[in-house]
Amino acid sequence: MGRSPCCDEIGLKKGPWTPDEDKKLTEFIQKHGHGSWRLLPKFAGLNRCGKSCRLRWTNYLRPDIRRGNFSEEEEKHIVDLHSVLGNKWSLIAARLPGRTDNEIKNYWNTHLRKKLLRIGIDPVTHMPRTDLNLLGSLSSLLADANFRNWSNLNNVLKLQADAALLARMQLVQKLIQVLTNAPTSNLDLTGLLGSASLGNHQLSDLLQLSRLYEGLSNSSLSVHGSIQMPSSLPNLSFQSLLNNNQACTNSRLSLDGDVAASENGTESNGFSADSFVFPTSNTTSPLLPASPDAHTDQTQGPITLSNVSSTSAPFEAWKDLNLDDLSSDCGWKDILDQMSWSSA
DNA sequence: AACCCACTCAACCGCGACGCA
């Protein structure tokens, strides 16, 4: 919408602030509050635009700002939060008392991002990088003395990524439960999809969620395999999809044991009541098993959700989130935006 | 001492969101 004209005005000072300007701004705000940022510089006797004043105050002069180096605890917290929130610096800053979004953003870009890259973690996805020269990354990791206190950082970060995935899976589970009004965690969708209670939009949304769930579970299994799926995640049963013509039409599902050609000529996958394959374009993996015996870390033994959350905070961070936070994640935003029922 | 280069971080810019008339 409308652009603030204040910074376009000619004659306003730009660049570094002088101690005198800082003093004027601080004294004025302490006495009167900031009120309208646009009018503030005029009343405070500053030849600056309101935007510049706000920035100077919020990022530097505010009395509750904590200066100095980031502690290890803060670093880990930032990584945790970033794995869930992405580049939502203001949200991250809100969970780190005394730190500003600008400070965290700078620290991320100059330190943390590089650290993650060095140890082979993609700082965007928080997944292990796939474009690595493994030997090169190993040597650089070994050479990185900065991580002496995070000796197991690689594992910790993998767990974080896993935990973030699981958190998302749990969210999808919740959404499915809301959509289907299913009371139990062991969700059996038999009959639900065929029932008259589900409208076209809901059916479509449910299928979309199902694909999302599958994508997440595939990521968890194929990329990491270091985490044990918690029993709280649903053992989804999609047998009723077999009998639902609309679902088959919408999603180009094929039936158990059958292989049906889809419109583009590729084959989709069969599924049964015990396992199923979502109608994604190129995956053949079944839904993750709910068995606690599956997918244990070879060297450290099974990792349960409880001890994952004790070593990494995404679950803690997740508790603080609302759907607005989640919807900022582009893929998730699409999903949530398209849910015609979510606001109903 | 002079220069170069990499790095840091305060500050700026552009945009979207929101409130209000």
Next chain:
DNA sequence: TTGCGTCGCGGTTGAGTGGGT
């Protein structure tokens, strides 16, 4: 509903700084 003013956010810039040669 529309348009305007304002705020706040995230990405980017560039001056300052420190280390290496």
